[in-house]
Amino acid sequence: MHKSKVAAISVSVALAAMLGTALAAPAAAVDPRAVDEPHVTVEYFPEPGGEGRRTEVPVSTEAATGGAAHRSAAPTTGTTDGEVGELAVTGPSADRLDVVIIGDGYTADQQDDFHAAAAAKWGDITGIEPYSSYQGLMNVWTVDAVSAESGITGDPTADVTKNTALGSYFWCSDTERLICADIDKVASYAAKAPEADLVVVVSNSTKYGGAGYSGLEAEGYPFDGVSTLSSDNAQSSMIAAHEIGHSVGLLADEYTYDSYGTWSGGELPDINSSVLTTDQMAADRTKWYRWLGETDPTGGSVGTYEGSSYYPYGIHRPTSNSLMRALDVRDFNLPGREAMIAGFYREANALSSGTRRSSAVLRTAAIRVSRAELTGLAAPELRWYIDGVQVRRAQGLTAVTPAGLGVAADGRAHTVTVRSADRTTSIRDPRVLAETAESLTWTVKPSRHKAPSKH
Numbered sequence: 001m002h003k004s005k006v007a008a009i010s011v012s013v014a015l016a017a018m019l020g021t022a023l024a025a026p027a028a029a030v031d032p033r034a035v036d037e038p039h040v041t042v043e044y045f046p047e048p049g050g051e052g053r054r055t056e057v058p059v060s061t062e063a064a065t066g067g068a069a070h071r072s073a074a075p076t077t078g079t080t081d082g083e084v085g086e087l088a089v090t091g092p093s094a095d096r097l098d099v100v101i102i103g104d105g106y107t108a109d110q111q112d113d114f115h116a117a118a119a120a121k122w123g124d125i126t127g128i129e130p131y132s133s134y135q136g137l138m139n140v141w142t143v144d145a146v147s148a149e150s151g152i153t154g155d156p157t158a159d160v161t162k163n164t165a166l167g168s169y170f171w172c173s174d175t176e177r178l179i180c181a182d183i184d185k186v187a188s189y190a191a192k193a194p195e196a197d198l199v200v201v202v203s204n205s206t207k208y209g210g211a212g213y214s215g216l217e218a219e220g221y222p223f224d225g226v227s228t229l230s231s232d233n234a235q236s237s238m239i240a241a242h243e244i245g246h247s248v249g250l251l252a253d254e255y256t257y258d259s260y261g262t263w264s265g266g267e268l269p270d271i272n273s274s275v276l277t278t279d280q281m282a283a284d285r286t287k288w289y290r291w292l293g294e295t296d297p298t299g300g301s302v303g304t305y306e307g308s309s310y311y312p313y314g315i316h317r318p319t320s321n322s323l324m325r326a327l328d329v330r331d332f333n334l335p336g337r338e339a340m341i342a343g344f345y346r347e348a349n350a351l352s353s354g355t356r357r358s359s360a361v362l363r364t365a366a367i368r369v370s371r372a373e374l375t376g377l378a379a380p381e382l383r384w385y386i387d388g389v390q391v392r393r394a395q396g397l398t399a400v401t402p403a404g405l406g407v408a409a410d411g412r413a414h415t416v417t418v419r420s421a422d423r424t425t426s427i428r429d430p431r432v433l434a435e436t437a438e439s440l441t442w443t444v445k446p447s448r449h450k451a452p453s454k455h
């Protein structure tokens with residue numbers, strides 16, 4: 001579901017040095033016009049299982065690698081280029097968080113490999129909670145992008161260049177494990193799928209690498225984040241799992257840079273960073289105070305651990321380690337998990353109905369609702385009401401008639417309401433619980449029993 005629809009801008013292409021040249025003479029080879037090239041922040045993880053780093057990169061690959069703009073496109077006639085596939089479609093896009101996975105470095109003959117890689121990557125991500133329990137709130141689409149050559153630039157070594165559909169490449173910003181892509185090309189393929197909320201680029205490579213772009217809406221793109229990752233490296237999946245933590249859970253990084261020293265600012269809005277100590281947080285009843293002392297899925301217990309949001313001192317994170325700190329742990333901590341679930345419900349609706357609400361329904365007509373299939377941590381609940389009064393025996397039903405619920409044929413209009421909520425123990429904040437609540441109301445046409453015939 002789109003939170004904002006903004007037309008993609010076309011980015012003027014400024015030529016910078018070709019990758020190989022840049023490595024040989026990084027400073028002198030940069031074209032001065034590249035200064036005007038829009039840059040965005042990307043996050044990357046130099047070591048598998050390690051902590052993240054961030055840098056600024058241009059949104060267009062041509063600016064970084066040169067030449068690619070003048071290459072011939074891949075032969076697309078008779079190929080599946082641009083074809084949209086359904087990897088996991090669970091409901092209408094208007095009610096779902098839509099994830100679009102696009103492949104790069106796959107030739108026309110290798111699109112089956114791409115589909116297998118996309119399924120494997122999504123399987124890795126949904127092996128992690130709360131993605132696992134809440135995948136019913138998500139749709140996952142694939143878009144075929146046919147590349148002229150197999151593999152991507154910078155694999156296996158920095159001097160290798162490939163002509164690919166999305167221009168993705170290792171050694172972005174002189175960093176071997178940082179995979180950048182041409183965001184304009186990514187956007188043009190993503191636009192073929194319904195309403196992309198999150199975009200994942202899977203690059204055809206066995207080498208560990210990836211990145212997380214953020215802040216793209218500010219550059220005019222219809223989605224805010226893009227994750228890149230290599231296809232045949234198991235640890236690369238964790239990069240996307242972490243990046244979605246930013247874009248959906250609005251979570252801060254919990255890792256630090258030694259050089260940043262002590263945080264001297266005030267309290268940050270981030271859910272999982274706080275200047276408060278455990279005692280202060282408990283006393284102020286703020287941030288993650290509801291989870292303090294609980295045993296956490298990451299191991300250890302929830303408290304206030306010094307070092308978060310890049311600052312090693314003066315600011316705290318909820319647990320010693322978590323997926324928002326390093327990729328060697330496969331879990332969000334409890335405050336992070338709650339924030340992720342809140343994010344899923346912000347972007348998606350668990351309750352849908354094809355029964356019209358624009359006009360009154362007959363007392364004997366069926367009202368049908370469908371509920372996202374939620375498992376594991378989730379505890380979905382469905383309740384029915386007549387004129388605001390709950391009909392307890394109808395709890396959990398997905399098809400009712402007003403008459404069956406007990407709407408009287410008394411010549412008056414009545415309403416039937418269905419409410420869903422998620423009573424998961426992974427939510428403790430009442431405001432988050434309120435985000436899970438959804439309701440639909442129908443007006444029932446007045447009706448009256450025929451008067452009994454008298455003899």
Ligand SMILES: [Zn+2]
Nearest residue numbers: 043052246253
């Ligand atoms: Zn991060």
